[in-house]
Amino acid sequence: MEEIYLDNAATTKPYPEVVEKMKIALTTTYGNPSSLHRMGIEAEKMIKEARKNIASKLDVSDKEVYFTSGGTESNNLAIKGAVNSLKRHGKRLITSSIEHPSVLNLFKRLESEGYDVKYLQVDNEGIIDLEELKAYLNDETILVSIMGVNNETGSIQPLAEIGELLSDYDNLYFHVDGVQSFGKVDIPLSKIGIDLYSISAHKIHGSKGTGALYIKRGTRIDNLISGSKQESGIRPGTENVPGIAGFGQAVELLPSQDDKEKMYRLKELLVTRILDEIEESYLNGPKIHSGAAHIANISFAGVKGEVLIHTLERDNIYLSTGAACSSKQDTPSYVLEAMKVKPKLIEGAIRFSFAPSTTEEEVNYTVDKLKDAVKMLRKIMQR
Amino acid sequence: MKRLYLIRYGEIGLKGKNRFMFEDKLISNIIKALKKESDELDVYKTYGRIYVETDLARDKVIAKLQKVFGIVGIAPAREVELDVDEVKKNCLEMVQEALPKSGVTTFKVNARRNNKSFPLNSMELNRELGAHILINTEDGRLQVDVHNPELMVNVEVRKKAVYIYTQDIPGCGGLPVGVTGTAGLLLSGGIDSPVAGWMLMKRGVKIIPIYFHSFPFTSDRAKEKVIDLTETLATYQGETKLHVVHFTDIQTEMNDKCPAELTTIIMRRIMMRIAEQITLNNGGKSLLTGESMGQVASQTMESMYVTNMVPEMPIFRPLIGLDKVEIIEIAKRIGTYETSIQPYEDCCTVFVPEKPATKATPDDVKEGEKDLHIDDLIEKAIDEVEIITINPYK
Numbered sequence: 075m076e077e078i079y080l081d082n083a084a085t086t087k088p089y090p091e092v093v094e095k096m097k098i099a100l101t102t103t104y105g106n107p108s109s110l111h112r113m114g115i116e117a118e119k120m121i122k123e124a125r126k127n128i129a130s131k132l133d134v135s136d137k138e139v140y141f142t143s144g145g146t147e148s149n150n151l152a153i154k155g156a157v158n159s160l161k162r163h164g165k166r167l168i169t170s171s172i173e174h175p176s177v178l179n180l181f182k183r184l185e186s187e188g189y190d191v192k193y194l195q196v197d198n199e200g201i202i203d204l205e206e207l208k209a210y211l212n213d214e215t216i217l218v219s220i221m222g223v224n225n226e227t228g229s230i231q232p233l234a235e236i237g238e239l240l241s242d243y244d245n246l247y248f249h250v251d252g253v254q255s256f257g258k259v260d261i262p263l264s265k266i267g268i269d270l271y272s273i274s275a276h277k278i279h280g281s282k283g284t285g286a287l288y289i290k291r292g293t294r295i296d297n298l299i300s301g302s303k304q305e306s307g308i309r310p311g312t313e314n315v316p317g318i319a320g321f322g323q324a325v326e327l328l329p330s331q332d333d334k335e336k337m338y339r340l341k342e343l344l345v346t347r348i349l350d351e352i353e354e355s356y357l358n359g360p361k362i363h364s365g366a367a368h369i370a371n372i373s374f375a376g377v378k379g380e381v382l383i384h385t386l387e388r389d390n391i392y393l394s395t396g397a398a399c400s401s402k403q404d405t406p407s408y409v410l411e412a413m414k415v416k417p418k419l420i421e422g423a424i425r426f427s428f429a430p431s432t433t434e435e436e437v438n439y440t441v442d443k444l445k446d447a448v449k450m451l452r453k454i455m456q457r
Numbered sequence: 458m459k460r461l462y463l464i465r466y467g468e469i470g471l472k473g474k475n476r477f478m479f480e481d482k483l484i485s486n487i488i489k490a491l492k493k494e495s496d497e498l499d500v501y502k503t504y505g506r507i508y509v510e511t512d513l514a515r516d517k518v519i520a521k522l523q524k525v526f527g528i529v530g531i532a533p534a535r536e537v538e539l540d541v542d543e544v545k546k547n548c549l550e551m552v553q554e555a556l557p558k559s560g561v562t563t564f565k566v567n568a569r570r571n572n573k574s575f576p577l578n579s580m581e582l583n584r585e586l587g588a589h590i591l592i593n594t595e596d597g598r599l600q601v602d603v604h605n606p607e608l609m610v611n612v613e614v615r616k617k618a619v620y621i622y623t624q625d626i627p628g629c630g631g632l633p634v635g636v637t638g639t640a641g642l643l644l645s646g647g648i649d650s651p652v653a654g655w656m657l658m659k660r661g662v663k664i665i666p667i668y669f670h671s672f673p674f675t676s677d678r679a680k681e682k683v684i685d686l687t688e689t690l691a692t693y694q695g696e697t698k699l700h701v702v703h704f705t706d707i708q709t710e711m712n713d714k715c716p717a718e719l720t721t722i723i724m725r726r727i728m729m730r731i732a733e734q735i736t737l738n739n740g741g742k743s744l745l746t747g748e749s750m751g752q753v754a755s756q757t758m759e760s761m762y763v764t765n766m767v768p769e770m771p772i773f774r775p776l777i778g779l780d781k782v783e784i785i786e787i788a789k790r791i792g793t794y795e796t797s798i799q800p801y802e803d804c805c806t807v808f809v810p811e812k813p814a815t816k817a818t819p820d821d822v823k824e825g826e827k828d829l830h831i832d833d834l835i836e837k838a839i840d841e842v843e844i845i846t847i848n849p850y851k
Contacts, residue, residue: 384673454712 124322222255227359
């Protein structure tokens with residue numbers, strides 16, 4: 075069996091069309107988009123085209139799309155930028171307890187700078203409680219930041235309901251970390267009332283080092299870095315033309331409705347086979363169809379996730395643990411912890427994440443190998 | 458332009474008949490450490506001094522030489538012909554180079570005349586040179602202090618030339634690597650074992666790092682980390698052959714056949730056996746570990762007693778009397794700490810029992826090992842050891 079890559083929530087393999095586009099940007103259209111001559115204009119055109127493509131997929135205006143270096147920067151720009159521009163209106167910030175570290179650690183920092191940050195609890199499917207959100211909302215609240223899809227478990231937040239709640243408040247921005255949801259889950263940005271939406275290219279078969287932030291027209295955020303006028307001064311610095319061009323190409327190839335249905339079928343196959351055929355295995359987070367199509371998180375009792383991953387690596391199967399290894403520093407997955415998964419099961423958690431190209435054969439092969447591996451490891455570990 | 462450096466070495470000057478061997482080793486180690494950077498290199502010795510001449514940038518030369526064991530001091534120097542006026546002129550220039558931009562600096566001339574045919578003796582040289590320097594510098598900038606000078610102008614009058622230097626930069630001391638033998642170092646990804654390796658290198662021992670890899674129970678990142686640590690250690694000893702022992706089968710078998718509480722100590726015994734054979738194959742005569750008394754279960758006196766019974770070679774434990782904070786301090790200084798604290802060490806301690814025995818007796822261990830027949834596996838592990846050669850000088 076050739077390599078089976080089921081770690082698409084970590085990063086994806088760039089599509090050949092993306093690589094081709096990037097190659098053109100590196101070899102032919104290598105001018106600086108700010109240069110006045112023809113080569114500069116050619117490069118600028120590539121960026122324009124990419125921006126238009128992305129805007130159209132998000133169903134927003136291309137003037138609302140700003141390129142960044144990736145998801146982490148988009149999140150930082152959105153959150154810091156919004157907080158800085160709204161700080162005179164209040165100090166309350168609201169987020170969830172299962173956000174990506176680029177959001178969570180930033181809020182911890184803002185907290186230490188004197189902001190009043192509320193972290194929403196989640197239920198065992200990883201969903202926030204709207205009542206809790208309602209209770210925290212007040213006139214002092216200037217930012218609510220909630221992720222679209224959780225990277226470890228695939229749980230999908232009720233963004234429309236959240237947007238509805240927030241619509242009663244002024245001087246409050248709604249940010250959504252859409253790194254895992256973009257292209258996987260339909261989120262009508264303007265309808266919901268999302269002001270800021272972060273996306274990343276390498277999660278959708280583009281290249282690393284490229285992302286974007288949707289900033290709704292009229293939303294005022296402060297830039298983090300100073301420089302020239304690129305990206306309207308919101309994100310100065312010579313544009314990453316190859317990355318952006320590839321990003322523009324990648325969004326043309328986002329999963330179709332058929333692809334999504336196929337991923338759901340494969341997820342269902344994987345989860346039901348595992349739960350049926352491997353004793354003491356448990357699906358973490360949302361039920362198969364209430365979570366995103368591309369992510370499934372499963373725990374195997376009595377097995378360390380990291381060891382399991384390395385065991386499968388020998389069969390050319392690539393997966394992730396949700397949790398960092400915990401023998402030295404005790405840092406189990408805070409996401410699974412927030413979902414009240416038992417510590418022993420957090421240790422044995424594995425994340426499977428699919429791409430549209432994942433096949434049934436690959437899923438079956440993975441489950442077969444997984445069965446052997448879990449059996450072997452349990453024999454060694456449970457004595 | 459080539460610059461000259463005077464290399465002082467302490468202890469090896471004292472070693473009687475072995476002295477030439479030690480000096481030659483030091484010279485060859487210096488050449489190895491510098492020759493990758495430049496072909497314009499001369500290293501030679503006369504009268505208890507080693508001289509290095511090279512066109513390399515000064516900072517680079519000093520950084521490299523500060524990692525060569527056996528060097529006590531490095532003095533950037535000038536070689537001047539046997540002529541009083543030349544000596545005066547050069548002394549003055551060097552003082553002006555070394556003088557801080559403002560304030561008063563105390564100084565002293567420290568002349569030594571080994572060449573008795575030079576017209577001035579040491580005392581006269583001190584006087585003449587001191588006066589020349591004082592007269593020709595800005596008034597009030599310099600003051601003589603013969604007891605505690607901030608600036609020492611050293612002048613050595615030798616047979617063929619006069620050497621002048623104002624700075625003596627400390628080296629790392631010790632003995633040239635290779636002069637005292639070869640030892641097998643049980644290297645993990647932790648903080649201690651690289652420090653133990655460094656300490657014996659400092660005493661002239663060439664180290665063969667031996668790492669036990671248990672994929673998939675320890676990740677390949679742990680192995681990469683050990684390679685990184687070996688690269689750092691290699692900057693002190695030159696070419697280093699990391700031996701990676703593939704240990705999974707042995708560990709699985711041991712885990713299956715031995716009582717859980719004894720697995721740690723039995724594993725240590727097997728490691729010693731394998732390490733001893735690898736060390737012997739490399740011409741070594743001792744083993745080396747990063748153990749410190751009482752730090753963990755395998756580092757109790759009882760455990761060390763039982764472990765020590767396996768190899769015939771001595772096991773050196775240079776950290777035995779150090780506290781963790783002291784070990785960390787050295788690790789930071791020698792540049793291994795940052796690598797060691799990456800979180801991959803023993804990342805998945807699958808085989809560590811809940812309650813390891815800390816007071817196992819030889820009889821307990823014998824009993825625990827009775828079902829374990831792994832001679833074939835051990836032989837296979839030794840035959841199939843993976844050797845990764847790291848040469849920082851290439």
